[in-house]
Amino acid sequence: MAETMQFDLVSPERSLMSAQVKSVQIPGADGDMTAMPNHAPLITTLRPGVLTVETEKGTEEFIVTGGFAEMGEGLSVLAERALPRGDVDQATYEAMVDEAHETYKQTKETFKNEPGPVDDAAKLLADMVAVGTHIGLSPKQPSL
């Protein structure tokens, strides 16, 4: 039997998963990473993406938006919003992309001369769109 570790996925509204897992693939802000048992302690922020959990029984996928992951004894992922992949349908996804669009537009207006925040918002939007491609849904609007 492969080694396992404790994994918790919590969002502010509820706890989505708490189980012994073999590995978890995390959409980190600087790139995807896979956490396995006895990983070095690490804290990373998340970008919108797909979190893949591999348990003894198979794999489960969650769509997460921002938040962070903490690896210590086990792994806890605190996602701002997390949904099991099966719960994300076209309507939910479109609402999420629309929200990202809105943020992007607002940021562009608020910070006209500062590229920093605008780029961040654009990246967020691009990430959201990428999530869609990954799970086979496409946003109704073009990406930018």
Place this chain on the structure above:
Amino acid sequence: MPNLKDLKNRIASVKSTRKITKAMQMVAAAKLRRAQDAAEMARPYTERFNAVMGALAASVGDSESAPKLLSGTGKDDVHLLVVMTAERGLCGGFNANIAKLAKQKATELKGKGKTVKILTVGKKGRDAMKRDFGDLFVGHIDLSDVKRIGYADAQGIAKDILGRFDAGEFDVATIFYAKFVNVVSQTPTAQQVIPAAFDAPEEGDAEANTLYDYEPDEEAILADLLPRGVATQIFAALLENGASEQGARMSAMDNATRNAGEMIDKLTIEYNRSRQAVITNELIEIISGAEAL
């Protein structure tokens, strides 16, 4: 002496009032369960979040480059008081207690010569604060359309507050809400959210002393997480408030139902006495009439 018909009407009206308060109590009890569950569900997130933030904040410390949300603007001249209350009344002293605490704080700060700004969340708090501090209001957030408080609502409030902070409108922000202790007691609480105050991890606490790697780096993570921290604290406060409101309403309505019951008993006795008095009177009249013949 009130006549019989008046008494009868009175009893009927108190009885229907009792029915209403009883129903409200039961509704509040059901909602309380749900609100408590919601607060319970949110707890793991808040706890982990605060633990990580505490560790992070301690490691970045008071360095000059620390984000303003953590270290503050270096002044404490302008205070923003975020008063979170319910949208509805009929819940005992719940709204009044929160407003009282906020008023105390506002008066104290004004006494020290600070500028006070007030942001209200929830209609009842605004109404309670309007008379004395109406000129200090800078905004109001209405949650009366919200059936179930979600994280998105807290994010909205946090965004509003952070926007004002970025615009330099205030130096220190404090939120006011009622902490849910149990059904009969809710404690009005003031909690500072900006600059963020986290419990420093205790010395010798094994977990707290773990040396973490950070990706990207500590400061980037802090910059990303601090705004979320504000939203998290507000969300937790809103949930506590929700549970407190229902708890307060439940006990208020329980009292009201009991009082109505007592009143009905008293009125019924009075009604029976006057009915008996009328009968006795009639009898005396008949008897004395018969004797006169």
